[in-house]
Amino acid sequence: xxxxxxxxxxxxxxxxxxxxxxxxxxxxxxxxxxxxxxxxxxxxxxxxxxxxxxxxxxxxxxxxxxxxxxxxxxxxxxxxxxxxxxxxxxxxxxxxxxxxxxxxxxxxxxxxxxxxxxxxxxxxxxxxxxxxxxxxxxxxxxxxxxxxxxxxxxxxxxxxxxxxxxxxxxxxxxxxxxxxxxxxxxxxxxxxxxxxxxxxxxxxxxxxxxxxxxxxxxxxxxxxxxxxxxxxxxxxxxxxxxxxxxxxxxxxxxxxxxxxxxxxxxxxxxxx
Numbered sequence: 001x002x003x004x005x006x007x008x009x010x011x012x013x014x015x016x017x018x019x020x021x022x023x024x025x026x027x028x029x030x031x032x033x034x035x036x037x038x039x040x041x042x043x044x045x046x047x048x049x050x051x052x053x054x055x056x057x058x059x060x061x062x063x064x065x066x067x068x069x070x071x072x073x074x075x076x077x078x079x080x081x082x083x084x085x086x087x088x089x090x091x092x093x094x095x096x097x098x099x100x101x102x103x104x105x106x107x108x109x110x111x112x113x114x115x116x117x118x119x120x121x122x123x124x125x126x127x128x129x130x131x132x133x134x135x136x137x138x139x140x141x142x143x144x145x146x147x148x149x150x151x152x153x154x155x156x157x158x159x160x161x162x163x164x165x166x167x168x169x170x171x172x173x174x175x176x177x178x179x180x181x182x183x184x185x186x187x188x189x190x191x192x193x194x195x196x197x198x199x200x201x202x203x204x205x206x207x208x209x210x211x212x213x214x215x216x217x218x219x220x221x222x223x224x225x226x227x228x229x230x231x232x233x234x235x236x237x238x239x240x241x242x243x244x245x246x247x248x249x250x251x252x253x254x255x256x257x258x259x260x261x262x263x264x265x266x267x268x269x270x271x272x
Contacts, residue, residue: 015085017067024066024083027174034063039126039141039183040176046142047169050149052161059166067164068171075188078172082164084155092168095150096143098188106137108194112201122195126180141183 027034035041047056062068062082069081069089076098081089099107110133111118120127134141143149153164161169175182181191 017084020066020069020083025068025071025171026066027063027170030064034170035173035177037177038128039180040173043142043176044173055161056166056169058163060170062163062167063170068167071171073182073185076186080168082167084164090153090155090164092164093152094168096186097148099139103139104189108197108201110137111198112205115202118195118198121180
């Protein structure tokens with residue numbers, strides 16, 4: 001048996017990882033920033049504020065070269081297999097605290113009160129105002145601290161995050177770019193379930209009042225439409241083209257105003 005400690009093997013020697021047969025999952029960004037949308041950038045920025053982001057670059061090459069074998073999302077966790085230097089891929093788990101029933105009930109009521117939020121999500125975007133809405137409920141869309149985020153990898157590296165966790169963070173950020181509902185799924189609500197409950201909440205409120213707010217479907221259908229034009233701007237009264245000459249002091253050169261009048265009228269009527 002080797003006298004070296006177990007963490008001195010494999011990935012710690014600087015050896016190259018085993019390539020995934022057939023090509024693994026890779027991020028599309030080949031250089032520069034990974035996140036394209038504000039919410040995915042915010043996700044990575046929050047990790048940076050918690051002292052994690054500074055070590056994320058360790059996994060950027062893994063994420064770009066396709067070392068991630070699989071990635072699955074569920075309520076409260078993203079689970080991935082990442083191929084390192086050992087034959088068997090490492091199991092990576094990134095967990096986020098799931099909001100309980102009471103917390104989700106308050107969120108659904110808040111979204112139902114202004115369906116513009118849900119319509120925006122369904123249109124594939126996350127309005128920045130949703131952070132303020134959730135903050136008013138005492139919640140945070142992004143990991144708020146150590147108790148809100150758990151990290152685990154089966155590799156022997158004791159550094160957190162290791163390169164395998166870091167690679168998965170980049171892939172998650174890119175997934176957020178294309179599907180913002182993944183953020184809410186990690187908090188415990190799938191897209192269809194959330195929208196159904198928001199509709200039910202709006203229907204309940206409409207039934208209680210007799211005339212509730214606009215239906216969610218109507219807002220979704222018109223979310224990207226240009227607002228209807230308002231009433232036409234009143235036209236000013238018609239005036240003679242040379243009327244402006246009557247609004248200025250009489251020039252010292254006698255007869256100049258009368259000489260300019262035909263010029264002003266000609267400019268106003270190009271057909272002359």
